[in-house]
Amino acid sequence: MIQNVTLVGAGNVAWHLGAALEDAGLVVDVVYSRNYSNAKALAERLYDAVPTDSLDFSESKSELFILMVSDNVVQQVAEEMTLPSSGAIVVHTSGAVPLEALANAGLYVGVFYPLQTFSKGKKVDFSKISICIDSKSERILDMLAEMAYKLSKKVYHLNSEERRKLHVAAVFACNFTNHMMTIAQEVMESNGMHFEMLEPLVRETVDKAFAIGPDKSQTGPAIRGDSKTIGKHLEELDGKARYQEIYKLVSESIAGIEKE
Amino acid sequence: MIQNVTLVGAGNVAWHLGAALEDAGLVVDVVYSRNYSNAKALAERLYDAVPTDSLDFSESKSELFILMVSDNVVQQVAEEMTLPSSGAIVVHTSGAVPLEALANAGLYVGVFYPLQTFSKGKKVDFSKISICIDSKSERILDMLAEMAYKLSKKVYHLNSEERRKLHVAAVFACNFTNHMMTIAQEVMESNGMHFEMLEPLVRETVDKAFAIGPDKSQTGPAIRGDSKTIGKHLEELDGKARYQEIYKLVSESIAGIEKE
Incomplete structure (x- = not known):
């Protein structure tokens, strides 16, 4: 012991x-x-x-x-x-x-x-x-x-192999989800709104992901193929090239999962 | 009424x-x-x-x-x-x-x-x-x-302007965080591990984001500038080009926020 x-x-x-x-x-x-x-x-x-x-x-x-x-x-x-x-x-x-x-x-x-x-x-x-x-x-x-x-x-x-894969998964599930929240915070605060307004939404997102699986609980314009909303959102992010890039790439990835 | x-x-x-x-x-x-x-x-x-x-x-x-x-x-x-x-x-x-x-x-x-x-x-x-x-x-x-x-x-x-910005923020905080979890789930399950293993980590990430702000609670290889781990993780994602792209882009964005 x-x-x-x-x-x-x-x-x-x-x-x-x-x-x-x-x-x-x-x-x-x-x-x-x-x-x-x-x-x-x-x-x-x-x-x-x-x-x-x-x-x-x-x-x-x-x-x-x-x-x-x-x-x-x-x-x-x-x-x-x-x-x-x-x-x-x-x-x-x-x-x-x-x-x-x-x-x-x-x-x-x-x-x-x-x-x-x-x-x-x-x-x-x-x-x-x-x-x-x-x-x-x-x-x-x-x-x-x-x-x-x-x-x-x-x-x-x-084992080491499993731990390595787990670590990659943890970067997405923890570090990258946190960064998505950071971008959301910036969009909110630069428009005079409190990030806390999003708290119930984020918590429900996580509850749902662990209740029925994130693959089954995806919502939003990308999974609906709502290109009009996606286009408007990219305009809203005008002047923030990196956030626009992230928005586009993640939306493509969400739409792609559906298609596979 | x-x-x-x-x-x-x-x-x-x-x-x-x-x-x-x-x-x-x-x-x-x-x-x-x-x-x-x-x-x-x-x-x-x-x-x-x-x-x-x-x-x-x-x-x-x-x-x-x-x-x-x-x-x-x-x-x-x-x-x-x-x-x-x-x-x-x-x-x-x-x-x-x-x-x-x-x-x-x-x-x-x-x-x-x-x-x-x-x-x-x-x-x-x-x-x-x-x-x-x-x-x-x-x-x-x-x-x-x-x-x-x-x-x-x-x-x-x-008003409409605020609601539009809120909606963009919500896509990042909800739809995109969910997609990060979906990728994590895929990495876990394709390596024989349960997505549920990540639940305490994800919940703590969210707790921390709303307690001290996501901008202040970022952790992980990107914020540490740990390019060795980032390189290894990109190798682990070999064959999943879109996930590699997302990993790279989000890591750059995380590192950039620190530098600004």
Whole structure:
């Protein structure tokens, strides 16, 4: 059973996951950041955690090291870490980084990927989060699953290939839906209307998508083939070439799905 | 006060609005559809409504005629209607059609636009819907507002220009977010994963957008300038040229917003 952990990284994921792990009864021993004051800021929010900017963990009693650094430095940081000689598990938390990036980090490696969008200043309820775990070792998989279940009942074992596809899907479902809302916000606010007016509509859209499937719940001018409205909307977006392009392309894609 | 109404149209909007008006204590006298059996199907769901495929309403006692036909025939249907000689209000329910389309329908015209996405088989809670009303007559505006407040507390007076902009925003916030989810669903299911795995992520995305603003809550590879992940994702979408195009264009737009 995993009891003591070290957070390697002090960004958004570390802030949220660190607090959630403590709430679940685990102990955060150490918070690492290459920027010491960032490590300190997070460590101070946790019960007994000590901040550090050193990757020498040879004296650590942590059973698990959770890498929460930028995707492009996961491998490098993993390789620079000195683990306790008694051994420890190293996991990363990225949707996009293969398990193999940890190949040189030690014998015991895995992935612990909470499928969520984390921002400072907005607390996240981990019990509602899908957590994706992976490892080549059944024993580590069991240990990660046990820890994940303390946070959430939605725990999935996905391999690197599946996780990669999931990450692409998540970009569309989360990052791109958010951008569609940003464009909507801009159109509303630049015309003196509040973005909040759209809230019931957006929530119903999401409710419907998960009730009957987004493929079956598409509405709007594009799916109706209402080219007159589409033309008018493109005029309304005059002067915003990129939004016009997005409008056209997404409308074509919506119409295309119907035709296939 | 409006008490008796006629539904001109028997599509999704009419099904939902008809039931909601009855729940709010109004009386639906007649349901019109050019397809009689459609009118009959809806009329049978309502208390005392009579179906018809005739636009001759000269003997009607309805005070309000609600046009819920396709945008492109609103004007034509409005002009073909014969109203009671005592006069009646005619409104349409479209986000995209100007008030002027009803100019020849009678003296008393307006707009009653419920900002929602309606699909058969998914009941809508009108109390959570934003309803946008418009008329050049203050008296009609008051009557429409009174009726709207029986359904929802979110009633807005928007002119044609504002309603047109709102409709563009709604296409992005509703229709296009739905399409982003459809693409996500396709990526998930074609790789043996359930779309439902993404539900907590999507709901948090929406919660965050309305809590702190979508412009402030953007996450993902594009806003981080993580071109390595973007490149990998485009590879993952190999063979789906349109999705690749959308991925590229929306990512550029996200990155651009940051830079501005």
